[in-house]
Amino acid sequence: MSGTSEGPAPAADLDRAVVTDSDFSASPRTEPPTYQSAFAAAPLAMAVVDREGLVVGANETLGELLGSVPEALAGQVAAELVDLASDARTWHAYQKVLRGRQARLRCTRRLKHPDGQSVWVQVTVAPLGTGEPGVLLSLADISTQRELQARLRHLQMHDPVTRLPNRTLFFERLSAALEVESYAQGGTGRIGLCYLDLDGFKAINDTLGHRVGDRLLAAVAERLTRCADEAGLTRGSAPLVARLGGDEFALLVEDSTGTDQLADLAEAVLKAIQAPFDISGRRLSVSASIGVVERHAAGTTPTALVQAADTTLYWAKADGKARWTLFDPERNAHRMTRQALASTLRPAIERGEFTLEYQPLVGMEDGRLRGVEALVRWNHPQFGMLTPNRFIGLAEEDGSIVQLGRWVLATACRQARQWQLDHPGEPPIFVSVNVAVRQVWDSDLVEDVAEILAETGLAPGLLQLELTESAVMGSAGRPLQALQALSDMGVHIAIDDFGTGYSNLAYLSRLPVAVLKLDGSFVRGFQYEGTGAPPNPADEVVVEAMIQLAHRLGLTVTAECVETSAQASRLRRIGCDTGQGWLYSRPVAPDRISELMSGQTAGNP
Template identity: 75%
Template structure:
């Protein structure tokens, strides 16, 4: 390089806006430019012979220090790191420091010189910080968002798992605003957003008070929509979470004044508190979500504590619901039959078909465990057809067994079977398929299902009655009891609810009110041409009492528990 070229290089080096210095093989400054002097608040000439590692804190961590030494020793092409420095005026400064061998020396020379450059990246760092904050905070409430909440939750569980001397417990209050959608729909999203912001402030205030004045001790986050959560790390027990939930409910019940609108609000809160060991963020939030649902279902404007037993029941219920349809196809259901006996003489008149689920995990289940699930999920139509076909086929066998005095079979029908399928067509097809005469089939519908029926249900009942099928109103006396409507129903049988029968425990303990009601219902039914069946008959006194009141048929453990088909056949043979 000529002297002129060297002068040009030095001039460019000193005039450069990028702070730079040439270092010797020991990392000391050989020469520094004006930009580096300005950055460090020192005369560039005074930086000569100064260790660059001390000027820029390059020995702060072992990894950076090792890379720096490797570059100086010629074993590494380049190293780059970020350092937090101070401006000459004391303000913080973020700098990106790069060290690389000078080209003329190149790597491999044991005493090679290196070029140090320092770029002020404070603006870029501030932008990254702001973007990071925006990514982790909700723009409406300025609270942490779902991403930050789960980040903190995972960190809290990890810290608890390392046994750092805390309580080792964790808690969550998961809340949903009751009726918030109505605010958006009626007042608009602008007012809705202002309400969300106000709710967030009240939640943060409650959390700060619960944290003994330590701001941010409990993380309050908006998870989305009108859902919020409060994370309590190192919780002291359910009492602490309960007190926090109470405080939140009380705070949110105070009216909100927004843009001339005075709004009242409530919230439903699911509370979960447990040992952090052995749990996960997913399990915690599933429990919180379930408990929030309970609070909603229990009437809203309340908090509910997670109950493992209640949750186990819910899980079992979901397991049953999800396997119900496949269970029908696998043939896991069976029927038992409970006799219906004449109260005047004791002759067997018919049987009621009662479905059972032989579940491979939970054992034999009664209809109260799964019929509601079948109605909710729509599987009741498929299950109902199976019950009807199986019962009719069995009744036809009994008819052939005793043709001179056949018994009828009574089958329960859910109102959804009427709405979601063509019940009349199903019954006609099954009777034709099995060969059972229509008068040997009785269909039972609950009082609440038939009282007030109109349109399709009533038309279906009339069509079935015209076909010759008997219609029975089950559990009569505890529902709507619209007596005037009885005359319009094509029913032939009333089945009195067992609550009345239980009132006749024996001759000396009969409930006079029950006796009066039963006598009146029996008289009314007979005048309308209906027969009366009493359910839940458990002893001879009850049977005698009901017979004297005019009941026609009895059903209950006094006569027989539900029986397998073979046992009913034995009764017929006997």
């Protein structure tokens, strides 16, 4: 409808002008009787407001809505009646409408009736029409809609089983707490989170049914709420308790005062959950594992905070459950490093990021170099040179140990053959390579060894394969057949770290084993000469007995971790064949082994 002053608008058009936001074209100054009749009978609360923002006239509906009479509203400031000046944005928009620079304004306001009740209204301000001074102010009571919306939102934001805030509302509150404005205006600027789940809940849910499980969750929610309320007695507000899903709950502490506060809350929660529950005539017991995070709000995000709490919850479970664990940045950094290494292991093998160092194996009688153990290193582009304990376990978990082990074996055999060619006048040294059990199960180790020996030209007798004691002692079926085939081929089989596993010496007679490598703990257990400590002959007796038995079985013995000449002297006295350790050399590059071999040739062992 275009603005015009030619005659009054029908009552229906007037009503439609307000409801549909069309331009209101009827002027109260034109045909007063018709206008006043329509204005007074309209079910919509309305008022005409002049350019100064004062009420010119109001209808009965507006008077009833505001608990007044139309006559008393005349001359009052319209913006004050309907709270249009409470925020700057609405106020500026209202001023523009009054001056004719904006078509209309629509906003929602909560007005307080004189009887104490609150009313939600939708306020619309629109020009009267072209050439007509002032605006039409209309109010629609939307309290019922708001109440329905509030109920729907409550249902959407709360868990139906426990009646606690759900995951959506939790993240909404968390996001609001981490906004810059929220912690920049006073407060501690810190935030804390207790993230927990129930130990043993799945068993109860599976055996007694979901109905009992739901009642247990509701009972847990009540105890968590009680803990939060008690914690809130000493502070301005209680922590937010939410159910994030399944048997996972969270307690969010805004403006936390430090880790002590979160620790006290976690302790209270543990104690509350551990008390038995009486559910449906049954006494049920569960415990909780809790991950606790407390940090500055600045610089963190909802996702980062919850991830840290989830990681810490996992630590609590891994450490034995029924406990709380505080987030540890160093432990988390190690976990992240482990994940980063695991994700790049296979590509690193293909990129050639691995290298081998070799540690000498020296004859105890003459001190001459007999062989070397090949030790793999990972020259990581980000973390630098990594020793095997940082990545071998990961390689065994994801199966890349097969590919890596094949590369180590081929590289070590090729190097051993090269030393042989470079020192034709010196007895060739053997190379010892560690083999993981998974290499035996997941690949054809016998075929791999045969192919590599053929390609490199290394004699089988110059290759020694080391397996852990537990792996060898438990061998049966395919692993045992593979070990036997390798032994028949002429390859020596050694048991690494002997004495730390089964220590079943009788079993050795039925295995194709040629060498025992005594674990370094036996050598370190020897009393050092010159320390003043009283001698403990039991250490030497045990080692001597193992060496003698090994010799009777036709095996040779290598002592690991030999660090002093006193240790070497005692090992030599009790018949140990070879030694390995820092006394002789740390793991070194291939060129250094060549120098050692050249030194022996020159008469300098």
